[in-house]
Every structure is written in structure tokens, then in C-alpha cells.
Amino acid sequence: xxxxxxxxxxxxxxxxxxxxxxxxxxxxxxxxxxxxxxxxxxxxxxxxxxxxxxxxxxxxxxxxxxxxxxxxxxxxxxxxxxxxxxxxxxxxxxxxxxxxxxxxxxxxxxxxxxxxxxxxxxxxxxxxxxxxxxxxxxxxxxxxxxxxxxxxxxxxxxxxxxxxxxxxxxxxxxxxxxxxxxxxxxxxxxxxxxxxxxxxxxxxxxxxxxxxxxxxxxxxxxxxxxxxxxxxxxxxxxxxxxxxxxxxxxxxxxxxxxxxxxxxxxxxxxxxxxxxxxxxxxxxxxxxxxxxxxxxxxxxxxxxxxxxxxxxxxxxxxxxxxxxxxxxxxxxxxxxxxxxx
Amino acid sequence: xxxxxxxxxxxxxxxxxxxxxxxxxxxxxxxxxxxxxxxxxxxxxxxxxxxxxxxxxxxxxxxxxxxxxxxxxxxxxxxxxxxxxxxxxxxxxxxxxxxxxxxxxxxxxxxxxxxxxxxxxxxxxxxxxxxxxxxxxxxxxxxxxxxxxxxxxxxxxxxxxxxxxxxxxxxxxxxxxxxxxxxxxxxxxxxxxxxxxxxxxxxxxxxxxxxxxxxxxxxxxxxxxxxxxxxxxxxxxxxxxxxxxxxxxxxxxxxxxxxxxxxxxxxxxxxxxxxxxxxxxxxxxxxxxxxxxxxxxxxxxxxxxxxxxxxxxxxxxxxxxxxxxxxxxxxxxxxxxxxxx
DNA sequence: ATGAAAGCGCTAACAC
DNA sequence: GTGTTAGCGCTTTCAT
Numbered sequence: 001x002x003x004x005x006x007x008x009x010x011x012x013x014x015x016x017x018x019x020x021x022x023x024x025x026x027x028x029x030x031x032x033x034x035x036x037x038x039x040x041x042x043x044x045x046x047x048x049x050x051x052x053x054x055x056x057x058x059x060x061x062x063x064x065x066x067x068x069x070x071x072x073x074x075x076x077x078x079x080x081x082x083x084x085x086x087x088x089x090x091x092x093x094x095x096x097x098x099x100x101x102x103x104x105x106x107x108x109x110x111x112x113x114x115x116x117x118x119x120x121x122x123x124x125x126x127x128x129x130x131x132x133x134x135x136x137x138x139x140x141x142x143x144x145x146x147x148x149x150x151x152x153x154x155x156x157x158x159x160x161x162x163x164x165x166x167x168x169x170x171x172x173x174x175x176x177x178x179x180x181x182x183x184x185x186x187x188x189x190x191x192x193x194x195x196x197x198x199x200x201x202x203x204x205x206x207x208x209x210x211x212x213x214x215x216x217x218x219x220x221x222x223x224x225x226x227x228x229x230x231x232x233x234x235x236x237x238x239x240x241x242x243x244x245x246x247x248x249x250x251x252x253x254x255x256x257x258x259x260x261x262x263x264x265x266x267x268x269x270x271x272x273x274x275x276x277x278x279x280x281x282x283x284x285x286x287x288x289x290x291x292x293x294x295x296x297x298x299x300x301x302x303x304x305x306x307x308x309x310x311x312x313x314x315x316x317x318x319x320x321x322x323x324x325x326x327x328x329x330x331x332x333x334x335x336x337x338x339x340x341x
Numbered sequence: 342x343x344x345x346x347x348x349x350x351x352x353x354x355x356x357x358x359x360x361x362x363x364x365x366x367x368x369x370x371x372x373x374x375x376x377x378x379x380x381x382x383x384x385x386x387x388x389x390x391x392x393x394x395x396x397x398x399x400x401x402x403x404x405x406x407x408x409x410x411x412x413x414x415x416x417x418x419x420x421x422x423x424x425x426x427x428x429x430x431x432x433x434x435x436x437x438x439x440x441x442x443x444x445x446x447x448x449x450x451x452x453x454x455x456x457x458x459x460x461x462x463x464x465x466x467x468x469x470x471x472x473x474x475x476x477x478x479x480x481x482x483x484x485x486x487x488x489x490x491x492x493x494x495x496x497x498x499x500x501x502x503x504x505x506x507x508x509x510x511x512x513x514x515x516x517x518x519x520x521x522x523x524x525x526x527x528x529x530x531x532x533x534x535x536x537x538x539x540x541x542x543x544x545x546x547x548x549x550x551x552x553x554x555x556x557x558x559x560x561x562x563x564x565x566x567x568x569x570x571x572x573x574x575x576x577x578x579x580x581x582x583x584x585x586x587x588x589x590x591x592x593x594x595x596x597x598x599x600x601x602x603x604x605x606x607x608x609x610x611x612x613x614x615x616x617x618x619x620x621x622x623x624x625x626x627x628x629x630x631x632x633x634x635x636x637x638x639x640x641x642x643x644x645x646x647x648x649x650x651x652x653x654x655x656x657x658x659x660x661x662x663x664x665x666x667x668x669x670x671x672x673x674x675x676x677x678x679x680x681x682x
Numbered sequence: 683a684t685g686a687a688a689g690c691g692c693t694a695a696c697a698c
Numbered sequence: 699g700t701g702t703t704a705g706c707g708c709t710t711t712c713a714t
Contacts, residue, residue, distance in 0.1 A: 401692095
């Protein structure tokens with residue numbers, strides 16, 4: 001039963017073709033191309049020459065099937081709490097870029113998948129069980145914390161970017177969002193704000209922790225922190241924030257935005273409303289994206305070390321693939337004081 | 342020669358295991374799970390039940406090897422002209438996000454690779470010839486136009502995002518950069534600018550076309566357009582632009598930035614130098630990234646339809662995979678007038 | 683140092 | 699409708 005395939009006129013498609021041309025066995029070609037075995041130098045050179053001449057590349061599918069390792073790391077972005085959000089949130093994409101860089105450097109390829117997990121659905125297992133990837137990086141916990149816990153019990157080579165909870169079972173790398181929230185609130189208070197609001201969606205664990213940290217500090221000063229629930233969907237965000245800002249003006253004098261993007265939107269809308277930042281309203285963001293330096297006034301924010309996070313994720317994952325156990329890593333964020341608070 | 346592997350206690354790992362449990366042959370299981378063949382309903386249900394119970398997923402590596410199709414599209418980002426640039430340029434990443442969305446929707450997975458092609462190096466062939474992907478999307482031509490032409494002669498399922506040149510052989514989707522440049526310059530002139538400069542690196546074909554279009558219009562008005570070569574590497578960009586802006590002040594009153602990111606940097610640096618936009622300096626950007634709305638003043642820019650581009654790329658690629666010939670697509674950009682010019 | 687051969691797990695003729 | 703079987707292209711013992 002010949003596999004039906006387009007006739008390929010390339011004379012040397014398989015290692016066997018090449019072997020015939022070189023007058024050796026397929027095994028020898030495999031060894032020569034792999035480089036590691038002890039093949040006669042002349043034989044190797046000859047094989048390499050032919051391979052180069054014909055632009056031959058060993059079929060990775062076959063190689064990987066045989067070796068039971070794929071050289072591919074899956075990166076999956078669950079978008080549960082933000083149905084509308086595309087894979088286009090700047091922060092995720094920046095992290096993704098760094099992950100690509102790190103993985104490439106380590107010789108792995110990166111397979112990207114975006115999912116909108118329905119509450120009862122298996123979105124992770126098909127990816128993990130597909131035999132296509134050696135390990136998986138989950139970017140953001142979304143509202144899938146419990147599901148991640150379950151999966152982690154049966155599947156070791158997984159590292160998640162997100163929020164760490166005491167005693168959790170899945171390996172996570174992320175910022176200390178509680179601390180970040182505290183730093184943000186301390187700054188707002190130091191800048192003289194009295195009536196504060198958190199702008200963001202506290203359904204995501206990361207954001208909930210940011211709120212919580214900020215709230216703790218607020219209470220310690222005898223102040224309160226309101227919630228202005230705003231979502232990140234790129235399309236609706238601006239109008240949503242516009243509405244929030246109309247209400248916020250006069251009621252608050254300090255905003256802690258869950259992300260820089262949100263902070264930026266607040267800044268823009270407040271300007272439209274004729275309010276001055278930081279005079280009428282102090283603002284602190286979160287992430288320290290490159291644009292935070294370029295706004296007017298430049299954004300006071302909490303910096304997450306995205307590149308460092310990517311490095312840590314990949315490092316932990318490779319250790320897990322090698323069979324090691326690993327701890328989670330919580331990275332301390334830092335306050336960057338600029339012009340908005 | 343048993344492949345050495347960790348002992349897997351999962352009772353049903355292969356289609357054959359499952360077949361034994363179900364009391365049928367592997368072939369039947371394969372058919373049942375594939376869904377398409379005519380399998381007895383009872384048999385199918387039984388097989389599906391067992392599969393679900395044991396969390397069984399057919400090994401994709403084997404399936405793909407056998408079927409000679411991978412269900413994976415490669416996305417590769419060549420970074421030739423920007424050695425330092427990571428995969429973190431906002432525009433590329435936004436496009437990448439949309440590509441991920443489109444491909445996911447069509448049932449394809451996305452394999453991401455970042456390369457820094459040395460001038461003489463084969464960076465595309467290894468990816469194409471790896472047998473891991475059914476087709477490839479190249480995001481940006483970088484300085485590899487000629488190489489892409491060569492590859493296109495021998496490999497059909499490839500679509501490139503970038504600049505279209507008359508008579509080129511590789512299939513490309515991209516904006517009409519020449520037109521974009523013209524629109525930008527027309528706006529600068531209409532806004533009253535007299536001494537203009539283009540901020541960007543004209544080694545990339547896209548940028549060269551933007552410059553060229555702008556230059557044509559400038560000349561038609563008897564004006565000249567200088568070049569301020571600035572690179573996109575996220576790290577060095579700000580300082581580089583800072584130097585350029587110091588020189589620019591007083592010499593120019595209108596800037597056409599190759600990208601919004603560059604325009605943003607110009608805006609920021611000019612503010613630091615105490616100059617007002619648009620009074621002292623008109624600025625037009627390119628891309629219309631979401632942040633362009635949020636700057637102060639909001640950025641006048643040339644909009645590229647990134648989502649539409651992604652859709653077109655995927656559509657063309659799938660047609661090429663199916664064996665069709667396809668034309669290139671050039672999309673008209675539009676001028677978005679905001680506050681900077 | 684090289685050849686021979688047995689699969690990796692799955693699919694699709696082909697036969698019944 | 700289901701079983702049988704011959705590979706997809708590669709790697710790796712085992713034998714020489």
C-alpha cells in the first residue's frame with residue numbers, strides 16, 4: 001500500500017536514497033548525519049557532501065517517532081476569563097517573544113496554541129497527549145487554576161506563568177503580585193492619594209493578588225480601595241475605561257491599574273476629560289512595558305522582569321523534562337517611579 | 342531493539358493496546374477514532390468509551406509520519422537587518438497573534454521559529470525540509486528578498502509578509518508601502534511642514550518603499566526628505582532616537598517615522614527636549630498600533646490592517662498547500678489623522 | 683567502522 | 699464492517 005504522495009522529483013529524499021548514492025548503508029548515513037557516532041572521516045565527508053549537494057534533510061517526523069522525543073515545547077495561552085481577548089495582549093506577546101528566544105537558544109522549537117477553555121472542557125490534555133511536544137508552558141492561569149492542579153498531578157513537564165498560591169501542586173513562575181500590589185499602594189499613598197480604586201478584573205488570580213496586596217496597605221492606612229472591573233479585550237477596553245473614568249473623576253484621586261495597558265487607557269481618557277495627571281489623579285500601572293517610558297507623563301509602574309521570567313520558565317521546564325523535581329519561582333517586582341504618581 | 346523509554350504505567354498507550362481491550366483490531370480503532378470511515382456504531386462507542394476512560398490520544402508523530410501531512414504551519418521571523426532585535430517588536434507580535442488565531446480556527450498548529458540569518462546561511466531550508474510543517478509563513482522580508490525568491494522557485498507552500506516588487510516570484514501579502522509613504526507625506530505637507538526627515542532603516546524593503554513614496558511626494562512639492570537611520574532593537578532604540586532628535590530639532594519641522602514605535606520614541610524624546618508636537622514638529626507614524634490612540638497628543642499615522650493581513654496570509658497559504666497557484670495581495674493602507682500632524 | 687534488521691505507532695489498501 | 703498487512707523514514711542494537 002504505497003502512501004499516495006505527490007511525486008517528488010528530488011532524487012534523494014530519504015536517508016536510504018542517500019545511502020545508495022554514497023554506497024553505504026542507511027545506518028551509516030544516519031550516524032554520519034547525527035555526527036555523534038564514530039564514522040570514518042572520509043565516509044562522513046562523502047555523505048555530508050552528497051547531503052549538501054541535494055539539500056537533503058532527514059525527516060524529523062520519522063526521527064522523532066523513533067527517538068520518542070520531539071524537540072518541541074508547546075506554549076499554550078488559555079483565554080478563559082477574557083473571551084474576547086485575542087492572543088494580542090502586549091504582555092503575553094512580550095513574554096512569548098522572550099520564550100521563543102530562550103527556547104531557540106536551547107535548541108527547541110516552539111509550538112503555539114491559543115485556547116478558549118470552556119469550563120468543562122479538556123483543553124490541555126489533547127495538547128499534552130498528542131505526542132507532539134516534550135513539555136508545555138502555560139502562559140497565564142486565566143480561571144483554570146484547579147484544572148492546572150489536576151493536570152500537574154499526572155504530567156510532570158509543565159511550567160505555568162502565573163500566581164503562586166501556598167501549597168499548590170503545579171510548578172509556576174511569576175511575580176509576587178501581592179508585593180507588587182503593596183508597592184503600588186504605598187506609592188499612591190506617599191504621593192498623597194486618599195480615595196483609591198483598582199482598575200482591573202479580579203477573576204484572574206494574578207490580578208486578585210495585586211488587588212489584595214494593595215488593599216492590605218490601604219487598610220493599614222485606614223483607607224479603602226474600590227474596584228473598577230475592567231477587561232483587557234483590546235477592542236472594548238477603551239470604551240469601557242472611558243465609562244469608568246467618567247465615574248472615577250471626582251470620586252477618586254488615585255488609581256492602581258492591573259496592567260500598564262489599562263493605565264494607559266485611563267491616562268488617555270482622563271486627558272480627554274480635561275483632568276491632569278498626577279495633579280487630579282495619581283496612577284500606578286503594572287508590568288513596565290517599554291511604552292510606559294513614552295507616555296506623557298511617563299508612567300509610574302510596577303516592573304515585572306519578563307525576560308528573566310522567560311529564562312526561569314525554560315530552565316525549570318528543561319529540568320522537569322530531564323526528570324527532576326522543581327520548586328516554583330516567585331520573582332519580586334519593583335516600583336518604578338515616573339511621572340504619574 | 343526496544344526503544345529505551347521510561348516505563349509507562351498507563352495501560353493503554355497505543356492504538357494496539359486499545360484494540361486489545363476493545364477486542365477489535367488496531368485498524369478498526371484507527372478508523373473509529375478518525376471518525377470518517379464506516380464503523381459499526383456500537384464498536385465506535387465502545388472504542389470511544391475506552392479511549393476516554395484512559396485518556397488515550399493517538400500519537401501524532403506516528404500519524405503524521407504515516408499520512409505525510411503534519412497539520413502544522415511554520416511561522417518564521419528572520420531578523421537579518423536588526424541583529425539585536427528580539428522577537429518582541431510589537432507589530433510582528435500583533436501579526437503573530439492574529440496568525441495564531443486564524444490558523445487555530447482552520448485546525449492548524451503553529452510552529453514558531455526565530456532566526457538571525459547570516460548572509461550566506463540556509464535558514465529557511467532546514468525548516469521547510471524538516472518534514473515537520475506543511476507550509477511556511479515568513480514574517481517580514483528583512484534583507485532576505487533574494488533568498489526568498491530562490492526558495493520560492495522550489496517550494497510552493499510559502500507566503501511572505503512584506504513588500505511586493507514588480508515581477509517577484511514569492512507570494513507576498515502586505516501593505517502598499519509606497520502609497521502609505523505618499524499619504525504620510527501628503528499629510529505632513531498639508532499640516533505645513535517644510536523640512537522633512539524619514540526616521541527608520543531603509544535596508545528593509547518595506548521601509549524603503551515607505552521612504553520612496555514619501556520622497557516622491559516631497560519632490561513633487563519641491564521639498565526634500567532627509568534620512569535619519571534608526572533601528573528597531575527595543576533596547577537601543579530610545580537612546581538612538583534621542584541622539585537623532587537632538588540633531589533634528591531646528592533642522593526639521595516634519596518627521597515621517599517608519600513605525601509607530603519609532604514615532605512614539607520621537608514624541609517622547611522631543612518632549613524631553615521641551616519641544617511641542619505638532620507646533621514645533623509634525624509627526625506621522627506607520628502601523629496604527631492600539632497605543633497610537635493613547636499617546637499625547639494621539640498619533641497621526643498610516644493604518645495597516647494587520648488582522649486582515651493575517652487572514653489573507655492564511656487563506657493564500659492553505660490554497661497553496663492544496664496545490665493552487667496564487668497571486669500576491671497588496672492591501673491599501675489608510676491615513677488616520679489625529680493630533681501629531 | 684559498517685551492515686542488517688527490528689521496530690517507533692499509526693494508516694490505508696486490500697481481502698473477506 | 700473489520701482484520702490483515704505493509705510500510706511512512708528514521709535510529710539503534712547486534713553482529714561482523
